[in-house]
Amino acid sequence: MFTGIVQGIATVEKVTAAPGLSTLVIRLPDNKAAGITIGASVAINGTCLTVTRQDNNDLYFDAMQETLQCTTLGDLQAGHEINFERAARIGDEIGGHLLSGHIHTTATIAEIVKTENNVTLWFEVPAAWTKYIFTKGYIAINGASLTIGEVEGNRFNVHLIPETLRATTFGTASEGQRVNIEIDSQTQTIVDTLARLGYDQPPTAR
Template sequence: MFTGIVQGMATVEEVQAAPGLTTFVIRLPEDKTDGVAIGASVAINGTCLTVTRQEGSALYFDAIQETLRLTTLGDLKPGDSINFERAARIGDEIGGHLLSGHVHTTATITETIRPENNVTLWFEVPEQWMKYIFAKGYIAINGASLTIGEVQDNRFNVHLIPETLRATTFGTATEGTRVNLEIDSQTQTIVDTLARLGYDQPPQPR
C-alpha cells in the first residue's frame, strides 16, 4: 500500500527491452534507498513495481506488456524524471489517501494555467472512468494524492501548491503529457454498489 505522498523525484537511467518484458533502471536520491530489499514495492509514477536488483542508489524494476499497456511507463526514456514512493509501513502517517499502486487508466494534460504561486492542470479522461470522478473527491495522478477541483464532461482539474510543484514532476508538466490515474477505491466501491442496486438508472416516467 501507498499513501499518495510522493517522496521525491528519481531519474530513469536505462530502459532495457526484451521480448514481453521491459526493465527500468531508476536512480533514486541516495538517502531514499536505505533498507531497500529485493522484492520491495516502490510506486513509479503511481505504478507499483517490484525491486529486482540494486546497485547503490540504482534500482531495477521489471514491467510486463500488460503493465506497459495500462500505464504510461512505456513512454519513459533515459533521462526522464519520475515520481516515486516506497511502500507504506505500519505506523506511517497517511497524509494523502490509501493507494494500491494499481493504475486504472491514463489521462492527458489538456491545459495548464499558471497564475502566481500555483498551477491548475486540466486532464482529459476516457469517458467510462468519469463516473468515479467528483469535485472535491480524491484521485491519484502519477502517484500523487490530489483533490479534484472542477469536473466538466470528460475533463477535470486539480490545483497545485508550490510544494507539490517542487516535490513532483508536475512542476514541469506540459500539455499533451500522459499521466497515470488511480481512482479512489472507496469512491469506486460506492459507485459500483449503487449501480448494482439500480440507482444509476434514470427515473422511469409515471
C-alpha cells in the same frame, strides 16, 4: 499499499526492452534507497513495481507487457524524471489517501493554467472513468494523492501549490503529456454498488 505522498523525484537511467517486458533502471536521490531490499515494492509514477536488483541508488524493475500497455511506463526513456514512493509501513502517517499502486487508466494533460501562487492542471480522461470523478473527491495522478477541483464532462482539474510543484514532476509537466490515474477505491466501490442496485438509472415515467 501507498499513501500518495510522493517521496521524491527519481531519474530513469536506462530502459532495456525484451520480449514481453522492459527492465527499468531508476536512480533514486541520495539516501532514499537506504533499507530497500530485493522484492520491495516501490511506486513509480503511481505504478507498484517490485525491486529485482539494487546497485547503490540504482533500482531495477521489470514491467510486464500488460503494465506497459495500461500505464505510461512504456513511454519512459533514459533521462526522464518520475515520482516515486516506497511502500507504506504500519504506523506511517497517511498524509494523502490509501493507494494500491494499480493503475486504472491514463489521462492527458489538456491545459496548464499558471497564476501567481499556484498552477491548475486540466486533464482529459476516457469517458468510462468519469463516473468515479467528483468535485472535491480524491484521485491519484502519477502516484500523487490530489483533490479534484472542477469537473466538466470528461475533463477535471487539480490546483497545485508551489510545494507540490517542487516535490513532484508536475513542476515540469507539459500539455499533451500522459499521466497514470488511480481512482479512489472507496469512491469506486460506492459508485459500482449503487449501479448494481439500479440507482444509476434515470427514473421511469409514471
